[in-house]
Amino acid sequence: MWKLISIELYKIFRRPRTYISFVAIGAIVVLILLAFYADGENYMAFGMQALTQTFDVQGSLLNGYLICFVILQTLLIHVPLLITLIAGDQVAGEANMGTLRLLLTKPVSRSRLLLAKFLATIVYTLALLVWMAFLSLAVSILVFGTGDLLILKSEEVVVLSGNDVLWRYAGAFAFAAIAMSTVAALAFFLSIFAENSIGPIVSTMSVIIVFTILSSLDIPVFNALKPYLFTTHIIGWKGLFDDPVAWVPVCKSAVILLVHIIVFLLASVFVFNKKDILS
Numbered sequence: 001m002w003k004l005i006s007i008e009l010y011k012i013f014r015r016p017r018t019y020i021s022f023v024a025i026g027a028i029v030v031l032i033l034l035a036f037y038a039d040g041e042n043y044m045a046f047g048m049q050a051l052t053q054t055f056d057v058q059g060s061l062l063n064g065y066l067i068c069f070v071i072l073q074t075l076l077i078h079v080p081l082l083i084t085l086i087a088g089d090q091v092a093g094e095a096n097m098g099t100l101r102l103l104l105t106k107p108v109s110r111s112r113l114l115l116a117k118f119l120a121t122i123v124y125t126l127a128l129l130v131w132m133a134f135l136s137l138a139v140s141i142l143v144f145g146t147g148d149l150l151i152l153k154s155e156e157v158v159v160l161s162g163n164d165v166l167w168r169y170a171g172a173f174a175f176a177a178i179a180m181s182t183v184a185a186l187a188f189f190l191s192i193f194a195e196n197s198i199g200p201i202v203s204t205m206s207v208i209i210v211f212t213i214l215s216s217l218d219i220p221v222f223n224a225l226k227p228y229l230f231t232t233h234i235i236g237w238k239g240l241f242d243d244p245v246a247w248v249p250v251c252k253s254a255v256i257l258l259v260h261i262i263v264f265l266l267a268s269v270f271v272f273n274k275k276d277i278l279s
Helices: 002-014 018-047 049-054 064-087 092-097 110-144 166-191 198-216 230-241 247-274
Strands: 149-152 157-160
Touching (some): 002 018, 002 110, 018 064, 064 110, 064 149, 064 166, 064 198, 064 230, 110 247, 166 198, 166 247, 230 247
C-alpha cells in the first residue's frame, strides 16, 4: 500500500499547480504580517475602543498569538478552495488524461487504488496545514513575540495567559486537519463522477457555500438540518479558546466531521467499484 501512496504523492507534488496553494497561503500570511507590523497598534486601538472605555488595559496585546488567531480565522475560509484544487483532480484528472483505464489494468484492486489516492490527498492536506501553522504561528511569534491572548467575542471578552495558549493552537490545528480532510473527502468523492477537475472543484465550493449559508440562517425550517451539516462544525476549533474549554462541543464537532469523512470515503469506494471506466 505504501508504494501505491508514494506513487500518488509523486503525481501530486510533480504538478506545478500543487504549489499554488503553498504560495497563496504564504502570500496571504506575509501580507497580514506586514499589515500588522506597519499599522497594528492603530488596528488594536480601533478594535478595543469600547473595551478601553470600561477597563484599564496595560501593555500591548499585539503579539504573535493574536496574529495567529486572526490568520487562522481568515485562512480557514480560503483553504478549502486550495484543497479542492488537488482533491477534485485525483480521479477526474486521471479520467481527463485517459490514464484511469490504464491504471485499472494493473494487478491492484479498485478499492486499494482509490484508498491510496485518498490517503495521498490527506497527506497533501496535512502538509498544507503544517505550512500554514509554521507561517501563522512560528513566524508570527518570531516577529511579534508572545504574550497574553485577548479574544473579543460578541458577548464576552476572553483573556488567556500566554502560558496557556500553545496547547490550544496545537488542538486548533489538529481540529483544522479533521475539518479540511472533510472538505478533501467531499471533493474526492465528487471527482469520481467527473471527466475533468473543474466540475468537482466548482461543485465542492458550491456545496460549502450553500451549507454555510444554511448554517448561518436562523430560520426554524433549517435549524433541524444544522447539526448534520459539516460546515456547522468546521469552526468548532474556536471552542478551544473558551475559558474553560468547551470540550463537549469541540469533541462532538470532531466526531461528526470524522463520520462525514468515513461516509464520503465509503461512498467513493462503492461508486468507483460500480463505475464503468471508459477513459
